[in-house]
Amino acid sequence: MKKVTYIVLVGIALLVFAFVGAKLIPITLAPPLAATHKVDINDQTLIAQGEYYARVADCVACHTAPGGKPFAGGLGMQTPMGAIYSTNITPDIETGIGSYSYVDFERAVRKGIRQDNQPLYPAMPFVSYKIVNDAEIEAMYAYFMSSVSAVKQQNQQTTIPWPASMRWPLAWWHALFSPARSFTANPNLTTEQNQGAYLVEGLAHCGACHTPRGIAFQEKALSDDVSGQFVSGSVLEGWYAKSLRNEGLGLATWKQADIVEFLKTGRTDKTAAFGSMADVVAHSTRYFTDKDLNAIASYLHQLAPRPGYEKNWQSKADTTTSALRAGDFSASGALLYMEQCAACHRLDGKGAPRIFPALAGNSIVFAEDPSSLIQVTLAGGEMATTAHDVMTFTMPEFYHLKNQELADVLNFIRNSWGNHGSHISTRDVATMRRVVDHAPVHYVPAKEIENE
Structure with missing residues (x-):
């Protein structure tokens, strides 16, 4: 009986420790910027830049439900435990982000912490956005606060059942899988390829769909490394986001111009985007500048195949x-x-x-x-x-x-x-x-x- 009591007490103590720790994690690992940090949301140049960066980040595709108002949320995303819904990121004061200061906005986008200090689900690619530079985040804030129409629409609750729906354990996910990081240029790549790497790893967050995830839904790699897992293919909501590496079952059969054409138009003479990728093209990549498209294509085209994967795919005879x-x-x-x-x-x-x-x-x-x-x-x-x-x-x-x-x-x-x-x-x-x-x-x- 004493042993059972001891186990129960230890379990309660661990739960209390986990709960208290989860409350401290956002403050210690994702502290807000100084409250004095201000952004001129009426700067027209900044607003125009912010619109482009919001396109690159594909904000509208995730935060707009089919038939709904732009950025008002409501897009359902299936997880193994239930559906979660994208939130209203219009500048509505009551239901959107209209009350967010730049400090609140930056913390949510780059650190995954809401205005109320609650952690965001990792469906939001804040892990990728961490490397985005200050100027781009500031421009996006100016755009959302000045040019996006405010929509009064309450956020839809997740269908994940309790206790899995509790948010505080997500703080521990942040602590384990959302490290502080910045973009580091690779001296072995060209200037164009490094720009492509910055976009793929950051705002464009290609890895969020194309990198395999672990048991805790964490991306197994956030940038290219010796494992070759970055953008090597993954399944989300039943769609296989194919390998973007230069291997036979990836992009080895694609020319660099094919990649640019696909991202710009959603088609080539051979293939077409479908499923989630069709939305990405329609709302995001078709608006990229040719310079950025070529940078992305150049970067992807040089990614080495994973260990054990052939670079050259050979077709059989057509009978x-x-x-x-x-x-x-x-x-x-x-x-x-x-x-x-x-x-x-x-x-x-x-x-x-x-x-x-x-x-x-x-x-x-x-x-x-x-x-x-x-x-x-x-x-x-x-x-x-x-x-x-x-x-x-x-x-x-x-x-x-x-x-x-x-x-x-x-x-x-x-x-x-x-x-x-x-x-x-x-x-x-x-x-x-x-x-x-x-x-x-x-x-x-x-x-x-x-x-x-």
């Missing part, structure tokens, strides 16, 4: 085109491909440039993780809307097909026209079907009030 043209549909999934896919993607799997993405030689098709391919086939998808192309095309959903049918046709696609990819099982399809079924419902009030 599929001739078989389909000869009416040979004996291969598993071939007949279904003819019935459901060939009209757009053609018998040779080459599609139509900038209209229907190619399946032959498309690195997204034979990526090491087929999650995105499965999800876009199940749920459909829409290309990014940009000024470059007159029309935006939509991939229809094939949710009605059985799991075996989907597995068959996707395996056919991943291993035809010279492609060679890993096997997709019916279990893989069933798992993705559950992801699609449990996608969060975005929050948009029936009537939004926009302040004058």
Whole structure:
């Protein structure tokens, strides 16, 4: 009995220590700037710069729900424990960030601590924003406070159940996985490549989606190192954000100009952005200057492949085109491909440039993780809307097909026209079907009030 009592007392003591420590962490590890730090929010040059940096940081895509007001929040993001919703970052005094001083704003963006001293969820890429320089943060503050329309919209509560929904334990996550850091130029890179590294690691926060995460949802690398894990591919909300490294299943088959074109228009002659990346292009990367796009492409193009990963992906001989043209549909999934896919993607799997993405030689098709391919086939998808192309095309959903049918046709696609990819099982399809079924419902009030 004494032993049980002792264990209980120790447990209570540890819990009290953890709670008190969590309250002290934001103060000690993320102290606010001096209250005297002021920003002229009426400086038109500063505001214009801030609009550009907000585009680079992709603030609008995350903080705007489909059909909602810009920056008013409500975008649902699925986690293993439940959905969280982006917050209102318009300058509304009551429901947004209108009462935030620059000190409050900088602390939230770069240190992940709200005005009320509560830690933010790591879905907010403050870990990346830590390296962003002062001038860019100041410009963003001027833009949000002077040029963004204030919207009175309450923030939607998370669906994560208690006790996992308690915020104070997040402070310990910050202490463990959000180190103080700054950007250091690599002397082995060119000036252009270092600018690309600064953008990729910082405001553009490419690693937030493209770097694998650990058991605590922490990014396994925040910059390029010997592990090669930085931007080496990761799955979020059922989408596989592919490797951006110069390896066969990454960007080794892409030219630097392809990367620039993709980020600027959401398409190339072979592929197109879909899922979350389509939103990134539509709201963010299409607004980048050519200088910044080329810097990013130059940096990504020089990233070495991970240890054990081939740089050169070699296609196999194409025996599929001739078989389909000869009416040979004996291969598993071939007949279904003819019935459901060939009209757009053609018998040779080459599609139509900038209209229907190619399946032959498309690195997204034979990526090491087929999650995105499965999800876009199940749920459909829409290309990014940009000024470059007159029309935006939509991939229809094939949710009605059985799991075996989907597995068959996707395996056919991943291993035809010279492609060679890993096997997709019916279990893989069933798992993705559950992801699609449990996608969060975005929050948009029936009537939004926009302040004058």
